[in-house]
Each structure stands twice: as C-alpha cells, then as structure tokens.
Amino acid sequence: xxxxxxxxxxxxxxxxxxxxxxxxxxxxxxxxxxxxxxxxxxxxxxxxxxxxxxxxxxxxxxxxxxxxxxxxxxxxxxxxxxxxxxxxxxxxxxxxxxxxxxxxxxxxxxxxxxxxxxxxxxxxxxxxxxxxxxxxxxxxxxxxxxxxxxxxxxxxxxxxxxxxxxx
Amino acid sequence: xxxxxxxxxxxxxxxxxxxxxxxxxxxxxxxxxxxxxxxxxxxxxxxxxxxxxxxxxxxxxxxxxxxxxxxxxxxxxxxxxxxxxxxxxxxxxxxxxxxxxxxxxxxxxxxxxxxxxxxxxxxxxxxxxxxxxxxxxxxxxxxxxxxxxxxxxxxxxxxxxxxxxxxxxxxxxxxxxxxxxxxxxxxxxxxxxxxxxxxxxxxxxxxxxxxxxxxxxxxxxxxxxxxxxxxxxxxxxxxxxxxxxxxxxxxxxxxxxxxxxxxxxxxxxxxxxxxxxxxxxxxxxxxxxxxxxxxxxxxxxxxxxxxxxxxxxxxxxxxxxxxxxxxxxxxxxxxxxxx
Numbered sequence: 292x293x294x295x296x297x298x299x300x301x302x303x304x305x306x307x308x309x310x311x312x313x314x315x316x317x318x319x320x321x322x323x324x325x326x327x328x329x330x331x332x333x334x335x336x337x338x339x340x341x342x343x344x345x346x347x348x349x350x351x352x353x354x355x356x357x358x359x360x361x362x363x364x365x366x367x368x369x370x371x372x373x374x375x376x377x378x379x380x381x382x383x384x385x386x387x388x389x390x391x392x393x394x395x396x397x398x399x400x401x402x403x404x405x406x407x408x409x410x411x412x413x414x415x416x417x418x419x420x421x422x423x424x425x426x427x428x429x430x431x432x433x434x435x436x437x438x439x440x441x442x443x444x445x446x447x448x449x450x451x452x453x454x455x456x457x458x
Numbered sequence: 459x460x461x462x463x464x465x466x467x468x469x470x471x472x473x474x475x476x477x478x479x480x481x482x483x484x485x486x487x488x489x490x491x492x493x494x495x496x497x498x499x500x501x502x503x504x505x506x507x508x509x510x511x512x513x514x515x516x517x518x519x520x521x522x523x524x525x526x527x528x529x530x531x532x533x534x535x536x537x538x539x540x541x542x543x544x545x546x547x548x549x550x551x552x553x554x555x556x557x558x559x560x561x562x563x564x565x566x567x568x569x570x571x572x573x574x575x576x577x578x579x580x581x582x583x584x585x586x587x588x589x590x591x592x593x594x595x596x597x598x599x600x601x602x603x604x605x606x607x608x609x610x611x612x613x614x615x616x617x618x619x620x621x622x623x624x625x626x627x628x629x630x631x632x633x634x635x636x637x638x639x640x641x642x643x644x645x646x647x648x649x650x651x652x653x654x655x656x657x658x659x660x661x662x663x664x665x666x667x668x669x670x671x672x673x674x675x676x677x678x679x680x681x682x683x684x685x686x687x688x689x690x691x692x693x694x695x696x697x698x699x700x701x702x703x704x705x706x707x708x709x710x711x712x713x714x715x716x717x718x719x720x721x722x723x724x725x726x727x728x729x730x731x732x733x734x735x736x737x738x739x740x741x742x743x744x745x746x747x748x749x750x751x752x753x754x755x756x757x758x759x760x761x762x763x764x765x766x767x768x769x770x771x772x773x774x775x776x777x778x779x780x781x782x783x784x785x786x787x788x789x790x791x792x793x794x795x796x797x
Binding site: 296297299301303307309318320324326331334337 | 561574584599622670
C-alpha cells in the first residue's frame with residue numbers, strides 16, 4: 292500500500308519535477324547565476340587590482356624614499372666636495388698672494404740694491420775724478436811754488452840726475 | 459547576545475515541535491476513537507505524496523488539490539480531489555476514477571494505465587520551492603547587476619558565501635578549468651535541494667526532496683549532463699579501459715558500463731533515504747507518545763525530537779552539499795583533460 296508508493300516514483304511527479312527543474316536551471320542561470328558569478332569575478336578582480344596597486348604604491352613610495360635618501364647623500368657629498376675645493380682654492384690664492392708679495396719685495400730690494408750700487412759707482416767715479424783733478428791742481432800749485440827760482444829748478448834736476456846716476 | 463539568540467532558537471524549535479505534536483493528535487483523533495493507533499500508516503501517510511494537503515482536522519484543515527488525469531478511454535480530465543472524499547472524509551469513487559491508497563485508477567478497469575499529472579502535495583511543494591528560489595535569487599541577482607563592485611548586503615551577503623563555496627570548493631576542485639560551464643547547473647541543484655530539505659522540515663510541509671521521483675529526476679539530470687559532456691577519454695575508459703589485459707577487459711567493460719548507471723542510482727537513493735529516514739525517525743518518536751499515551755514518554759520524545767530536528771537541519775545542508783559534490787565529481791570525471 293503506502294510503503295509501495297514510498298519507493299515507486301510517481302509518473303506525474305517525475306514529469307513535473309523534470310519540467311520545473313529544467314525551467315529553474317534556465318531561469319536562474321539567466322536571472323541569477325550569470326550576473327552573480329560575473330559580478331563576483333569583476334569584484335574579485337577589482338579587489339585584486341586594488342591590492343596590487345596598493346602594493347605597487349608602497350613599493351614606489353619605498354623607492355622614492357630611498358631615492359630621496361640617495362639624493363640627500365649625494366648632495367651632502369657634493370657640498371663636501373665643493374667646500375673642499377673652495378677651501379683649496381682660497382688656500383692656493385692666499386699662498387700665491389703671499390709668494391707674490393715676497394717676490395715683489397725681494398725684487399724691490401734687489402732693484403734698490405742695484406740702484407744703490409750704481410749710484411755708489413757713479414759717486415765713487417766722480418769722487419775719483421774730482422780727487423784727480425784736485426791732485427793735479429795741487430801738484431800744479433806746488434810745482435809752481437817750488438820751481439819759482441832757478442836754484443830750486445837746478446836742485447831738482449840734480450836730484451833727478453843723481454837718481455839716474457845711481458841706476 | 460548569542461546566548462539569547464540560542465535560547466530563542468530553542469524556544470522556536472520547541473513550539474514548532476509542539477505544533478507538530480498537536481497536528482498529530484488531531485490526526486489520531488480523526489482516525490477514529492475505536493480504531494487502534496497505526497503508527498506505520500500515519501508515518502507513511504506523512505512522507506508520501508498525496509492528492510490532498512492535510513494541515514489539521516476539521517472542515518478547513520484540508521486543502522483539496524486539483525487532479526489532472528489522462529487515460530486512453532476518457533482523455534484528459536481535471537477536477538478537485540475533494541470529489542474523492544465524502545462529508546465524513548471517507549474515500550469514495552468519483553466519475554470514472556477511484557482513489558486507492560493515494561493512487562488513481564479507472565473505476566471500470568483498475569489495471570489500466572492512468573497518467574496522473576495532478577498538482578499533488580509534492581508537486582505543489584515543488585512549485586513553492588521553485589517560486590521561492592526564483593524570488594530570492596532574482597532579488598540577489600538584481601543586487602549584483604546594479605553595482606558589481608559594491609560590497610554585498612542583506613540577502614546578498616547571506617548567499618554569497620554559499621555561492622562562493624559551491625564555486626571554489628565544489629565546482630573548481632572537482633571539474634577543473636572549465637567549471638564555469640556547469641556552475642549554473644550545480645548552483646541550481648544545490649539550492650533546490652537545500653531549500654527543499656529545509657522547507658520539508660517545516661510543520662505541515664510536504665516531503666519534497668525525500669520523494670524518490672524528485673531525487674530520481676535530479677540524478678537523471680546529472681546523468682544527462684555528465685554523459686552529454688563526456689569526452690573521448692571518458693568513453694574510452696568505459697568501453698576499452700586502458701592499461702588492462704585483454705581477458706580482464708571482458709569483465710571490466712561491463713562493470714564500467716554498469717557504473718554509468720549506478721552513479722545516478724546512488725545519488726537518487728542517498729538523498730531520498732537521508733531525508734525520508736529523518737522524517738520517519740521524527741514521526742516515529744512522536745508516534746511513541748500516542749502508542750504509550752504517557753506524559754513521561756511525551757516529554758522524553760519531545761526532547762529527543764528537538765535534537766533530531768536540529769540534526770535534520772544539519773543533514774539538510776550536508777545532503778545538498780553531497781549531492782552537488784558528487785554531481786560535480788561525476789561531471790569532472792567525464793570532462794577532465796588527460797595530458
């Protein structure tokens with residue numbers, strides 16, 4: 292009786308179930324599963340994209356930061372170099388100036404020495420000529436004084452002759 | 459908060475069971491004071507299909523469903539199943555037909571074939587189930603259509619994890635790369651069974667997924683989908699199993715051919731048995747109350763039925779999952795690529 296109908300599938304129910312289930316698959320596929328599955332895919336992709344771009348932004352940020360650090364480091368080094376160069380240049384300039392001054396002073400001293408020497412030579416020469424002239428004049432005056440009379444002249448000649456005779 | 463929800467759930471289940479018990483006591487009363495309580499008849503009456511939907515006794519307690527019958531002799535006829543019952547709710551013949559144990563026969567020739575496509579209790583339950591599925595998932599689908607990238611909310615967030623579970627844990631691992639083609643079928647299958655199982659647990663509801671015709675059709679759908687999509691490896695494996703010595707092939711090949719049909723058969727029987735057995739256990743425990751007519755037994759079996767009911771909720775989900783999982787597995791075996 293009933294137990295029999297529990298285990299034997301009813302024909303009508305089979306027909307209804309087949310029709311309804313087929314309709315359900317078709318309808319739900321169109322109305323629900325397609326949009327749902329598609330949207331889930333889109334959403335998953337967009338989430339993945341967002342995560343990826345966040346990761347990328349983080350990487351870029353880190354790269355930028357390390358770039359900044361590098362730039363700063365480079366700038367510092369460059370400053371160091373420039374400062375050092377400037378200091379060197381200044382030092383060189385100072386040294387050169389000092390040397391120039393020393394050279395100039397030496398040259399001036401040299402020049403002065405030369406001038407003094409020349410002046411000295413000139414003065415000495417003048418003094419020599421002057422002395423010679425004076426000596427001549429004195430000699431002239433002396434000779435004139437000595438050889439005023441005949442006797443003195445004779446005495447002188449005799450003196451000479453005496454000298455010659457000795458020789 | 460969870461504790462209060464739990465309490466509320468227990469209370470609700472208790473009332474549901476109470477409702478069940480009262481419905482039963484009426485059923486018992488209707489069977490007549492003089493007659494002895496026949497538990498097996500009552501239980502079977504509740505799990506099989508019927509042309510009426512009996513909620514409670516009394517004039518308005520029974521829903522007479524439309525009968526649609528076709529016979530060669532009388533053609534197609536449509537009438538209310540109420541015609542089979544007289545004022546005392548006794549079965550009487552109507553027109554050319556008689557109703558015997560829920561089956562319609564020709565009055566003149568009980569052996570003749572009658573095609574009964576009535577909107578029976580189970581068919582009506584099928585309509586309700588299908589309508590519910592369409593209403594719910596149309597709404598869910600609309601929410602997705604509106605804005606795909608928006609976070610889910612409401613019903614969407616209730617069903618999204620389940621849909622994802624079917625996609626990622628059932629379809630993808632069992633079928634492989636071309637799983638998307640079969641996803642609509644598997645999702646429909648899963649939710650049809652899940653909703654049917656859960657609706658069947660409601661008091662007064664018909665036993666849809668515990669009906670062998672329903673599970674048979676579902677299994678046949680899987681059978682058709684599997685074999686239509688079976689690739690040449692699948693068929694070669696069946697008709698000329700590779701790697702087996704020739705003499706053994708004479709044994710293996712018939713077994714493989716048999717296997718094509720045992721797969722849907724196991725699907726059919728598994729779901730049918732799991733759901734019907736659950737109903738029978740619950741009904742049997744409730745019947746104990748009427749057999750012993752004792753308060754102690756009443757309290758005892760109510761508590762046990764409460765727990766069986768909770769287990770049935772679990773079984774409802776598990777069976778839906780298992781049916782879908784095996785369907786996916788069979789489809790996967792038939793369509794997988796061999797490299």
